[in-house]
Amino acid sequence: MRDDDLLVIETDNVRIEFQKHDSTGLFETEWVRAHLTGSSFETIAAAWCFWTFPIVEAEISFRSRGRSVVIQSGDAIYLPPFSLVEWHKGPGQMMIEGFGRSELCGVTEEAVLFPFVGGALPTTVHEVEQILEHAPTLHVIDRTETNSAIARRLRSRINETFNQEVSIADLVRELKCSHAVATRQFCRCHGLPPVQYRNRLRIADGLQKIVFCDQSVAKVAMESGFTDTKKFRNAFKQIHQIVPGSYRNTHIKTEPPSAQSEEPSIVG
Numbered sequence: 001m002r003d004d005d006l007l008v009i010e011t012d013n014v015r016i017e018f019q020k021h022d023s024t025g026l027f028e029t030e031w032v033r034a035h036l037t038g039s040s041f042e043t044i045a046a047a048w049c050f051w052t053f054p055i056v057e058a059e060i061s062f063r064s065r066g067r068s069v070v071i072q073s074g075d076a077i078y079l080p081p082f083s084l085v086e087w088h089k090g091p092g093q094m095m096i097e098g099f100g101r102s103e104l105c106g107v108t109e110e111a112v113l114f115p116f117v118g119g120a121l122p123t124t125v126h127e128v129e130q131i132l133e134h135a136p137t138l139h140v141i142d143r144t145e146t147n148s149a150i151a152r153r154l155r156s157r158i159n160e161t162f163n164q165e166v167s168i169a170d171l172v173r174e175l176k177c178s179h180a181v182a183t184r185q186f187c188r189c190h191g192l193p194p195v196q197y198r199n200r201l202r203i204a205d206g207l208q209k210i211v212f213c214d215q216s217v218a219k220v221a222m223e224s225g226f227t228d229t230k231k232f233r234n235a236f237k238q239i240h241q242i243v244p245g246s247y248r249n250t251h252i253k254t255e256p257p258s259a260q261s262e263e264p265s266i267v268g
Helices: 125-133 149-161 168-174 179-190 194-212 217-223 229-240 244-251 257-261
Strands: 006-010 014-019 031-036 040-043 048-056 060-064 067-070 075-079 085-089 094-101 111-115 139-141 252-255
Touching (some): 179 194, 229 244
Antiparallel strands (some): 031 094, 040 085, 060 085, 075 111
16 A cells, blocks of 8 residues: 555546545545546446535536436435446536445445535445435436346346356356346346456456555456456456556556645646
């Protein structure tokens, strides 16, 4: 883990700041501030996230039950672990503030958007649960309208085993259905085949380790579920347009504590 108080990831489309938690000293449990300039992007993480949108001067939307839901300034979003969300952003600037936690939050297994009435951001699972329980409206974030028990069970098993040497065929056999049926229903529910979904989880896990850990690329690949480093590099590059080692060297930097008091510029 890095020793500075602020870690920054910068690419052409996003700047994300991670600040250390006061008590634990861990980057991944504290505030995240992101400035987004890209037109379309996808998010997925193994931890749950609570984000607010204090500045939205561009139209940004996601798919909810087969329709487009537009985010407004003052909205907030809760993303449970392994939420694969597709976002679409128009011209203009926006900012996200929030955090992620590895501990469980039991209110909902679905990603939801809701108006955030203001006040201090929640800092514990209990506070997040209270906010969700009393939210006036909840928009469930979903890639498609289709809902399938087979797709849900398969996704749950992939989430549990994505970094293990377990094949999709083995998981499908557990469900006692044909591979073709499981794949078709998974695609309808989640917008991509099971193998691609698992690959996204492995890449997301690898990216987290590239950012927060000082492990070698080979060790990251193995712990994320890839059988060899070359496959990890190729899959990582396909999504991020850069190999893991270069990503770490090019986009990640640490800044001194004084940098926390300065607001980064927002690129429109």
